[in-house]
Amino acid sequence: MGLSRRQLRLLMVSGFSLFLMYIMYSSKGDNPSSLSDSRESANSIISANPNAKIDEAINNKISKLYQQEQAEKAAEEKAAVDAAAGIKVTEEIDAIEEDFDPVKELMQIRALAPMIVFSKSYCPYSKRLKKLLTEHYEITPSFFPVELDKHKHGKLLQEHLAKISGRATVPNVLIGTSNESKGGCDDFLNLHESGKLATMLNEWGNKKLSVKRLETPSNV
Structure with a gap:
């Protein structure tokens, strides 16, 4: 059974979040050359407030996806209303023509x-x-x-x-x-x-x- 549209979007958001966290924290380095470099890296990370940036990026992504979903939902609802209206008009025309007697x-x-x-x-x-x-x-x-x-x-x-x-x-x-x-x-x-x-x-x-x-x- 395939994933729904909402599940796919949540998966995309999760992947995007993990990617941002990797980018933000990879700047620390696995083998700092000196204590001063470590302190500078730590100070840089703390001053950058990576958690806040990640949260903001995630919220922006979620907001865009939500807006897109709402727009698609509105378009689907409008298409359904238009289709129903067209069917109704066709049925009314058919009913009128059925009542018409060309001989009379x-x-x-x-x-x-x-x-x-x-x-x-x-x-x-x-x-x-x-x-x-x-x-x-x-x-x-x-x-x-x-x-x-x-x-x-x-x-x-x-x-x-x-x-x-x-x-x-x-x-x-x-x-x-x-x-x-x-x-x-x-x-x-x-x-x-x-x-x-x-x-x-x-x-x-x-x-x-x-x-x-x-x-x-x-x-x-």
Whole structure:
């Protein structure tokens, strides 16, 4: 069984003490050449007060080791607290996600408008599609955009959309009661350029959506 950290430190202090005592007392010499040398050595040792110096050195060493031990203990306690906090946050997130029902959420979103554009606020293709629909078409009722990057459960909702609509990317447009994706930015741009987008939107809306193309120059 190995020595504990405290036992190792005590062993170090003991060894350090013995080393200092050896250094302090070895200066006496085993064979003094004269009585005067012996007296001078004795006086030197007495005046140096070796016991006090050894005690001071030992106390300083013990103090440094204690401070180091306290610092390491505080760091270990902080790491344990941080780990516990991280576990708690993860558990709370998991609990929230377990309560989220993407099927129910999608049904509630679809009830808001016949045409839903699932988008992300930073996505350039999403921005381009929303600009196309807004500036070149009169859609009644207006399409409803859902910014997945700002939705509380956007990641889970997008995963569910990928399964039921066949499209995992954004923008992703759902119209009417069908769960099939009507396309992304490029699909809508192609229909727009061919002059068929308004017709297709009305057909997909099944009389629940009224779409007219505005007579404006196309610069999309």
